[in-house]
Amino acid sequence: MEGVNSEASAAKLPECFSTVIPGWFSEMSPMWPGEAHSLKVEKILFQGKSDYQNVIVFQSSTYGKVLVLDGVIQLTERDECAYQEMITHLPLCSIPNPKKVLVIGGGDGGVLREVSRHSSVEKIDICEIDKMVVDVSKQFFPRVAVGFDDPRVTLHIGDGVAFLKAVPEGTYDAVIVDSSDPIGPAQELFEKPFFASVAKALRPGGVVCTQAESIWLHMHIIEDIVANCRQIFKGTVNYAWTSVPTYPSGVIGFMLCTTEGPPVDFKHPINPIDADDRHVKTTGPLKFYNSEMHTAAFCLPSFARKVIESKSD
Amino acid sequence: MEGVNSEASAAKLPECFSTVIPGWFSEMSPMWPGEAHSLKVEKILFQGKSDYQNVIVFQSSTYGKVLVLDGVIQLTERDECAYQEMITHLPLCSIPNPKKVLVIGGGDGGVLREVSRHSSVEKIDICEIDKMVVDVSKQFFPRVAVGFDDPRVTLHIGDGVAFLKAVPEGTYDAVIVDSSDPIGPAQELFEKPFFASVAKALRPGGVVCTQAESIWLHMHIIEDIVANCRQIFKGTVNYAWTSVPTYPSGVIGFMLCTTEGPPVDFKHPINPIDADDRHVKTTGPLKFYNSEMHTAAFCLPSFARKVIESKSD
Numbered sequence: 001m002e003g004v005n006s007e008a009s010a011a012k013l014p015e016c017f018s019t020v021i022p023g024w025f026s027e028m029s030p031m032w033p034g035e036a037h038s039l040k041v042e043k044i045l046f047q048g049k050s051d052y053q054n055v056i057v058f059q060s061s062t063y064g065k066v067l068v069l070d071g072v073i074q075l076t077e078r079d080e081c082a083y084q085e086m087i088t089h090l091p092l093c094s095i096p097n098p099k100k101v102l103v104i105g106g107g108d109g110g111v112l113r114e115v116s117r118h119s120s121v122e123k124i125d126i127c128e129i130d131k132m133v134v135d136v137s138k139q140f141f142p143r144v145a146v147g148f149d150d151p152r153v154t155l156h157i158g159d160g161v162a163f164l165k166a167v168p169e170g171t172y173d174a175v176i177v178d179s180s181d182p183i184g185p186a187q188e189l190f191e192k193p194f195f196a197s198v199a200k201a202l203r204p205g206g207v208v209c210t211q212a213e214s215i216w217l218h219m220h221i222i223e224d225i226v227a228n229c230r231q232i233f234k235g236t237v238n239y240a241w242t243s244v245p246t247y248p249s250g251v252i253g254f255m256l257c258t259t260e261g262p263p264v265d266f267k268h269p270i271n272p273i274d275a276d277d278r279h280v281k282t283t284g285p286l287k288f289y290n291s292e293m294h295t296a297a298f299c300l301p302s303f304a305r306k307v308i309e310s311k312s313d
Numbered sequence: 314m315e316g317v318n319s320e321a322s323a324a325k326l327p328e329c330f331s332t333v334i335p336g337w338f339s340e341m342s343p344m345w346p347g348e349a350h351s352l353k354v355e356k357i358l359f360q361g362k363s364d365y366q367n368v369i370v371f372q373s374s375t376y377g378k379v380l381v382l383d384g385v386i387q388l389t390e391r392d393e394c395a396y397q398e399m400i401t402h403l404p405l406c407s408i409p410n411p412k413k414v415l416v417i418g419g420g421d422g423g424v425l426r427e428v429s430r431h432s433s434v435e436k437i438d439i440c441e442i443d444k445m446v447v448d449v450s451k452q453f454f455p456r457v458a459v460g461f462d463d464p465r466v467t468l469h470i471g472d473g474v475a476f477l478k479a480v481p482e483g484t485y486d487a488v489i490v491d492s493s494d495p496i497g498p499a500q501e502l503f504e505k506p507f508f509a510s511v512a513k514a515l516r517p518g519g520v521v522c523t524q525a526e527s528i529w530l531h532m533h534i535i536e537d538i539v540a541n542c543r544q545i546f547k548g549t550v551n552y553a554w555t556s557v558p559t560y561p562s563g564v565i566g567f568m569l570c571t572t573e574g575p576p577v578d579f580k581h582p583i584n585p586i587d588a589d590d591r592h593v594k595t596t597g598p599l600k601f602y603n604s605e606m607h608t609a610a611f612c613l614p615s616f617a618r619k620v621i622e623s624k625s626d
Contacts, residue, residue, distance in 0.1 A: 034375030040347040062347030250563010288614040296609035301601040
């Protein structure tokens with residue numbers, strides 16, 4: 001890990017720490033021009049540069065510890081529950097008895113923590129490109145990285161695109177793509193060849209859930225993702241969204257698709273994790289997800305429904 | 314109107330314009346310590362001080378025109394549809410044939426615009442304390458203030474608390490309280506005596522919808538509001554929420570309550586405005602609200618459900 005672990009290096013902080021109020025972190029990006037969300041910084045805990053991106057961890061004054069990759073907030077201790085629980089349980093609660101699950105990205109371990117709540121799961125592969133994200137999460141976010149402790153988990157450090165190409169056809173019941181935005185290392189994860197690899201890696205009627213941006217900010221990107229998925233995935237193709245305060249515009253979306261096979265009705269979960277509380281003993285209770293929230297996540301504002309349903313089913 | 318209408322006065326701008334990047338507006342408040350949302354300013358269009366608050370209008374670079382009261386964003390042209398449509402149609406679509414509607418606050422006219430979509434409505438009273446808000450909205454937000462053009466509307470400039478006390482018992486089918494936060498002129502609108510006045514002004518089985526803060530930021534305030542409403546309103550008491558990117562944490566909540574009388578099932582709207590499109594000709598199509606979004610708005614994340622349902626029904 002090439003990072004440094006001190007406050008002394010504040011003079012070398014990237015621009016996101018210096019263009020606003022001193023002592024505040026501001027998230028600015030060409031992905032959301034003209035707006036910025038800022039958090040007050042108590043202490044910089046880590047900053048490093050991996051082979052892929054800049055990695056920063058800071059203690060915020062009101063959102064707990066915060067993980068930042070290339071200037072973009074990936075998670076805060078205060079609201080990570082919403083993203084991790086929804087991106088995981090939307091797909092896994094939609095199919096009966098998921099056994100083999102693949103996570104692409106998700107190096108912080110939060111999605112693993114949520115997958116591990118499912119007692120039917122036998123094998124969890126994760127392919128994260130950036131080892132620094134895994135190491136930093138284990139050091140600073142133990143309640144997130146706890147997902148790596150599950151003995152069903154195998155961590156592969158490498159390129160998710162290459163990993164998927166090597167997967168035997170029909171291996172997984174579910175694939176979860178927990179990526180950053182389509183600028184930087186995650187760009188390929190939003191393109192058609194990648195979706196085709198995912199479809200091949202899934203069993204018939206298997207499900208994929210991918211991070212799919214904000215309906216308030218990125219309707220044009222979402223339109224393309226939906227069109228691509230509609231071509232590749234021959235089962236159902238649905239868009240869901242949820243509230244995550246520290247993501248731009250306060251929401252994040254998910255594409256949920258299935259391959260041809262036993263039909264999946266994403267809007268009516270048949271595998272209710274919140275009814276089975278064995279997982280609570282080890283992982284604690286769910287903070288955000290429940291079956292009602294699952295169904296509600298597929299209800300879209302009229303402006304988004306018009307665009308998405310014209311491309312979807 | 315004591316405001317000024319120029320850029321020349323930039324030197325006198327309030328602190329929210331000077332503590333951050335030059336040319337950006339940052340929203341900071343003790344209501345959400347440690348975080349700030351910032352919008353890039355193209356041009357200050359208006360700044361004034363009324364008897365009640367500071368009023369600013371600016372042209373933002375990516376959210377259209379923005380109305381700011383006492384440093385807090387009230388609406389932007391880009392996302393005002395979410396708030397105005399939800400606070401209005403959640404109550405009005407839950408009862409058959411609303412005829413008399415009272416709006417407390419809402420001086421920008423956006424709620425009036427939405428109420429006016431309902432052809433059953435015969436009389437719309439609005440009581441706004443601050444005439445400057447009405448004047449500024451008419452000047453800078455014509456597509457919002459258009460609500461004032463409806464001949465069914467009567468504007469009362471004055472204190473909503475006093476107005477309600479003078480209302481004959483059982484006058485209204487619905488009351489919509491479109492207030493700012495409970496710091497400043499709107500404080501009393503979150504207290505029990507005010508809710509009692511609302512209950513008295515409603516017919517049996519009449520409905521009220523009040524702005525009720527963010528589940529991510531203000532659970533303790535919401536807990537109090539729910540407890541107060543539970544004591545005052547003898548019908549149903551429900552909490553709903555929706556996404557509004559430029560409000561703190563990206564969401565805003567609503568308390569929906571009824572007086573004793575014909576039962577109201579808020580979660581299943583019986584008066585579907587989106588099925589009747591006569592209003593579209595004059596006001597344009599709904600951008601955000603639809604019947605699915607209505608029902609989904611009542612689905613709460615587990616952390617909020619636990620607190621709210623222990624106080625509610």
